[in-house]
Amino acid sequence: MAPVNVATSAGQYPIHIEPGRLQRIAQSVPGNATRLVIISNPVVDGLYGAVLRQALAPLGKPVMTIIVPDGESFKSLDTLNTIYDRMLAEKLDRRAVILALGGGVIGDMAGFAAATYMRGIRYMQIPTTLLAQVDSSVGGKTAVNHPLGKNMIGAFYQPVSVDIDIDVLRTLPAREVSAGLAEVIKYGLILDAAFFEWCERNVAQLVALDADALAYAIGRCCELKAQVVSEDEKETGLRAILNLGHTFGHAIEAGLGFGTWLHGEAVACGLVQAAVLSGKVLDLPAEDIERVRQLVRAIGCPDVAPDLGQDSWLDLMQGDKKTEGGEIRYVLLPGIGQAVVQAAPLDKVQETLEETVGNVTIERESARARETIASGG
Amino acid sequence: MAPVNVATSAGQYPIHIEPGRLQRIAQSVPGNATRLVIISNPVVDGLYGAVLRQALAPLGKPVMTIIVPDGESFKSLDTLNTIYDRMLAEKLDRRAVILALGGGVIGDMAGFAAATYMRGIRYMQIPTTLLAQVDSSVGGKTAVNHPLGKNMIGAFYQPVSVDIDIDVLRTLPAREVSAGLAEVIKYGLILDAAFFEWCERNVAQLVALDADALAYAIGRCCELKAQVVSEDEKETGLRAILNLGHTFGHAIEAGLGFGTWLHGEAVACGLVQAAVLSGKVLDLPAEDIERVRQLVRAIGCPDVAPDLGQDSWLDLMQGDKKTEGGEIRYVLLPGIGQAVVQAAPLDKVQETLEETVGNVTIERESARARETIASGG
Ligand SMILES: NC(=O)c1ccc[n+]([C@@H]2O[C@H](COP(=O)([O-])OP(=O)(O)OC[C@H]3O[C@@H](n4cnc5c(N)ncnc54)[C@H](O)[C@@H]3O)[C@@H](O)[C@H]2O)c1
Ligand SMILES: NC(=O)c1ccc[n+]([C@@H]2O[C@H](COP(=O)([O-])OP(=O)(O)OC[C@H]3O[C@@H](n4cnc5c(N)ncnc54)[C@H](O)[C@@H]3O)[C@@H](O)[C@H]2O)c1
Ligand SMILES: [Zn+2]
Ligand SMILES: [Zn+2]
Numbered sequence: 220m221a222p223v224n225v226a227t228s229a230g231q232y233p234i235h236i237e238p239g240r241l242q243r244i245a246q247s248v249p250g251n252a253t254r255l256v257i258i259s260n261p262v263v264d265g266l267y268g269a270v271l272r273q274a275l276a277p278l279g280k281p282v283m284t285i286i287v288p289d290g291e292s293f294k295s296l297d298t299l300n301t302i303y304d305r306m307l308a309e310k311l312d313r314r315a316v317i318l319a320l321g322g323g324v325i326g327d328m329a330g331f332a333a334a335t336y337m338r339g340i341r342y343m344q345i346p347t348t349l350l351a352q353v354d355s356s357v358g359g360k361t362a363v364n365h366p367l368g369k370n371m372i373g374a375f376y377q378p379v380s381v382d383i384d385i386d387v388l389r390t391l392p393a394r395e396v397s398a399g400l401a402e403v404i405k406y407g408l409i410l411d412a413a414f415f416e417w418c419e420r421n422v423a424q425l426v427a428l429d430a431d432a433l434a435y436a437i438g439r440c441c442e443l444k445a446q447v448v449s450e451d452e453k454e455t456g457l458r459a460i461l462n463l464g465h466t467f468g469h470a471i472e473a474g475l476g477f478g479t480w481l482h483g484e485a486v487a488c489g490l491v492q493a494a495v496l497s498g499k500v501l502d503l504p505a506e507d508i509e510r511v512r513q514l515v516r517a518i519g520c521p522d523v524a525p526d527l528g529q530d531s532w533l534d535l536m537q538g539d540k541k542t543e544g545g546e547i548r549y550v551l552l553p554g555i556g557q558a559v560v561q562a563a564p565l566d567k568v569q570e571t572l573e574e575t576v577g578n579v580t581i582e583r584e585s586a587r588a589r590e591t592i593a594s595g596g
Numbered sequence: 597m598a599p600v601n602v603a604t605s606a607g608q609y610p611i612h613i614e615p616g617r618l619q620r621i622a623q624s625v626p627g628n629a630t631r632l633v634i635i636s637n638p639v640v641d642g643l644y645g646a647v648l649r650q651a652l653a654p655l656g657k658p659v660m661t662i663i664v665p666d667g668e669s670f671k672s673l674d675t676l677n678t679i680y681d682r683m684l685a686e687k688l689d690r691r692a693v694i695l696a697l698g699g700g701v702i703g704d705m706a707g708f709a710a711a712t713y714m715r716g717i718r719y720m721q722i723p724t725t726l727l728a729q730v731d732s733s734v735g736g737k738t739a740v741n742h743p744l745g746k747n748m749i750g751a752f753y754q755p756v757s758v759d760i761d762i763d764v765l766r767t768l769p770a771r772e773v774s775a776g777l778a779e780v781i782k783y784g785l786i787l788d789a790a791f792f793e794w795c796e797r798n799v800a801q802l803v804a805l806d807a808d809a810l811a812y813a814i815g816r817c818c819e820l821k822a823q824v825v826s827e828d829e830k831e832t833g834l835r836a837i838l839n840l841g842h843t844f845g846h847a848i849e850a851g852l853g854f855g856t857w858l859h860g861e862a863v864a865c866g867l868v869q870a871a872v873l874s875g876k877v878l879d880l881p882a883e884d885i886e887r888v889r890q891l892v893r894a895i896g897c898p899d900v901a902p903d904l905g906q907d908s909w910l911d912l913m914q915g916d917k918k919t920e921g922g923e924i925r926y927v928l929l930p931g932i933g934q935a936v937v938q939a940a941p942l943d944k945v946q947e948t949l950e951e952t953v954g955n956v957t958i959e960r961e962s963a964r965a966r967e968t969i970a971s972g973g
Contacts, residue, residue, distance in 0.1 A: 307744035338750040367684035373715040543691055
C-alpha cells in the first residue's frame, strides 16, 4: 500500500507498511547519515538483527548495535544511561541516526535517547510488535518509566520514518498479538464505528495473523493515528482520546508492577472499564458495553480488572498524565466511534471499579489458558 | 525597556530586562498554572528565594522549592533524577510550571527537567548570573553534562518567559561577572562590530557593574541572541556562530574537569584562540586579534590556555557537538563583527595551540589576583 503520511510541526514523515519491508529498509535511511545505531534487545536482534544489518550493508555506512535487556522493567533511566554511555564512548555525532528495532519498549526508549542525545538526533522506527506497529511507533511520544509512574520522563519527538514489516509478526507470542489487538480495537471505539464492526467480523482472522486482515487493520490504525497526531502533535487536546482505557490500564500496570500484565492487556481491560464508566456518565447503551467486553474476550485479553484496593486504584489513576489540578480526566464514549475527555463523578468511578474488579489470579490463569489455545490454533 | 521578543516554532516569548523585576515576577506566571516549582541552589535561594516566594504569594498558587547542590559538577543526570523524584513524589501534573532561579547551571538543568517531565511542561527562566542573563537563559538550549562530555544530554525547549533582574548581579562574585562578560564580547565579535567597540570603551563601567552600562549590554545581547534563535531555533545553521570560542573552551572545561575554570573563563580564552586561528585561516588582521586579547584581559579573564597536551586538546575538541563525520568545525572570524563556521587545517590548529597554550597554574593565580582587584574596586 502507499505510505501513510504523518504531518508534524517539523515536516512530514512516511509510514511504510509492507511484508518484507525489512529487506528494503535502506530506502528509508537519510542520505547524509554519518553512522547508524541499531538499538534492540536480545530476542528481536536474534530474530531480525542480521537481516537488518544485511539490508543496510549496501549503504556503506558504519553500523553499530546496542543491545539492551528485554522487558518493560528495563525501559528505565538506568538503561537509558547505558545507551548514552555507549553512544558517547563511540563519539557518535549529531548526524548519526538511530534505528529502533523492537516493540514499544525499544521504540519509546530509543526515541527518547534520540530526542536527548546532543539535544536531538534523527531516528527511524522499525516496530516489530503489533502494538508498536499500530500505536507506539507512530506519533513521536517517547519515554522511559520512573518508579513512581509509567512514561513519566519523555519527550514529543518525531521519527524520520516508520517501517512496518508485517512478516515479523509471525514470531510474536500469541499473548503479545492479543495485547496489540487491544489497541486496534481502541481506534474503532474512539474514531471509527465501521472499523470496530470490521474488527468484530474479522477477529478470528486477526488472531490467526491472516496477512490481509493484518495489513488492512494496521493500515487503518496508522491512518487514524496519523490524523490525530497531525491535528494535535503535543497532546494539548484531541490526541488525549487515544488514551481510552489507559487511565485504568496504567493503574493496573503500576499497581501490579510494570510488566506483570502486558500494556495491551491492561489497556484491553481498561477499555471495558471505560465503557462501563461511559454507561454511567454518558449513557453508553448496555449492549455497546457488552460488545466491547465480547471483543476484548475474543482477542484473548482480560476483561476483569485486578483487585488493587479501591484507594490504590484512585491513587494510581491520580498519577495519570491527563490529571489536571488533581482532577482525574477520563476518555469516555458517548457511543461506539466517538470519544470525549472529561472528569467523572467519584461515585460513578467507584461503582465502575466495584463492577469491573475481580480476582486477579483467576484472571491470570484464564489469560494463560487462552494463550495456550491461541498459540496452539 | 520594552521586552525583547523571541520568535520560535511554538510561538513567541518575552524577555523582560528591568531592575527589580523579581518583585514583579507574578506578571510573567501563566494564569492557568496549577502549581509552581522553584528550582534553585542554596546560594541563590538564600539570596533571592524569599523575595521570589513573596512576589508569587499574591497569585495564591501552591509553590514548592527544589534545592539542588551548587556547581557545574551537579549539572548531571544524577541531580536531574533527584528533581524528577521530587516532582513525581509531589504528583505535579502537566500544568505545573517550573521557575529556574539561578545561573546557567540551574537554567539548563531545570529547563531540561521541564522538557522531559511528562514529555514537557512549561518553565520560566529567572537568570541570576550575567552569563545566564545574556546567554544561557535565552534560546531554549537545555542540557545536563555527561562524564564523557558537557551538555551531551539535552533538548531544545523554549521557556515561556525570561525575567532578568539586573539588581541581582550586585551579589555576584567578580570572577562570575568577568566570565559573563566573555559572552557579552562574543556577541560583538560575531555579529556587531559597533557593539564590540562600545564594549571596548565601556569595559570599566561593565566590570564595575554600572547599572546603565549593564542594562544596555544585556539588552543588546538579548536582542542579538533573539535574532539568531528566531532564525535558527534548532542550531542547524546560523546559530552555530554563537559557539565562537566554545570548541576551544569546552576542551578546557572537559580537560581540566568541569568547574575548574568557569564556563565563561574558558570561553574567553577560547575567543582568543579562535581569533588566533582566524588569523591563520581567514587572515583576521593581527591588530584585531590583539583587540580581542586586550578586551579579554580587561574583563579579567584568562587569555592563555592550559596545557592539556596536544593530543588531548584535539581529542577533546573532537567531542564537540559541531563535529560532523569526525571533522571538527570551528567558528572563525573573517573580521570583527562577522563569523563563519568551517573546518580548519590540522597544522593551523596545532600552531594555534602552540601559540595560545601556556602555564595553567600561573594563569589561575593571575585570575585570582584580578578577581581580588575587581572585587576591591
Ligand atoms: N509511544 C506511544 O505512543 C506508546 C503507545 C502505546 C504503548 N507504548 C509503550 O509500548 C510499550 C509496550 O510495547 P510492546 O507491547 O511492543 O512490548 P515490548 O516492546 O516489550 O515487546 C513485547 C515482547 O515481544 C518481543 N518481541 C518484539 N518483537 C517481536 C517479534 N517480532 N517476534 C518475537 N518477539 C518479539 C519483545 O522482545 C518483548 O519481549 C510500553 O512500554 C508502552 O508504554 C507507547
Ligand atoms: N543554554 C545555553 O544556551 C548556555 C549558554 C551558555 C552557557 N550555558 C551553561 O551555563 C552554565 C554556566 O552558567 P553560569 O556561569 O551562570 O554558572 P552557575 O550557574 O554555576 O552560577 C555561577 C555561580 O554563581 C552563583 N550565583 C548565581 N547567581 C548569583 C547571584 N545573583 N549572586 C551571587 N551568586 C550567584 C551560583 O550559585 C554559582 O555558584 C554552564 O553549565 C554552561 O554550559 C548554557
Ligand atoms: Zn497504549
Ligand atoms: Zn557559552
